[in-house]
Amino acid sequence: MSYLLDANSYIQAKNAHYRMNFCPGFWDWLDTAFQLGQLSSITMVYKELSDYGDELSDWVKIRQAQFDTIDDKATQEFFGRIAEHVMSMKLPTDPEKIRFLGGADPWLIAKAATTGKTIVTHEVLAPDNSKKIKIPNICKDFDVNYITSFDLLDVLQARLVIERP
Template identity: 55%
Template sequence: MNYLMDANTYIQAKNVYYNMDFCPAFWDWLEKQFQAGQVMSIDNVYLELTDSTDTLSQWAKAHQAHFISVADTATQATFTDIANYVVSLKGKSPVDIANFLSKADPWLIAKAVTTGATVVTHEKVVDAASKKVKVPNICQQFNVSYINTFQLLTQLQAQFVLGN
């Protein structure tokens, strides 16, 4: 695996750029990239995506294999390191820390650390003075590469071509 997708990449794709009704090619492309071992996510993201009844939830349920486990010892230990680091951050909002740690984000980063994968997220780095905890900032601290969906599509040379 080379890329691990954050929940927000699926959500924004469905809601904005690659709505399943007008761009099914994106979702077919994701399946092909999963089959090639290039793009996947983690079971915690699966849980976030399937906590509804919308089309994305249905898609995720039909593609559960795309979401790999974080139950391995190395990922668990790395999650602990990430959680300890995030809790130690000065000036961060306790609510934002708790929110970050309760979601898939730290698990996604932990899995990326243990597998050498790049995280795909739409979050942006925030200034150190920010009270928020963001995926790219934590990725930087743990030497994890991160990109957005558009960079992913470019790196993997995706093409969505209209037929006749």
């Protein structure tokens, strides 16, 4: 099984649980999991993260190879299916639909759908009357698997261990 990380998986790790100076083992583990072919993300997530101008941006910029392209025909066509589906939804409003379609999330879902990968996100299912579109809702609509970062650590049996000298 292989996984695609949502931008919030990186951002929340950096801002909360696995701050880069506090827990470098997490970031080393991400590199190792990439090298083993277990995880990646997409170029639109790379753009979001690299443009921010912080320590995560610096980390991402030297790891561009960890971000898959979305310009293949299958991903492009699946994105079209997602766009049609989103625009046909009764809720939320059109500005929210356009905001969602303009970001990385629908592309992440399209890439996961066409490659059989599982999305890693901290988003949760939103109720049907939500004013926001969330990755899990669209994943559910298209039968695309998703898990949280914490589930990913369990599934891949990550070990972030403090070694004493």
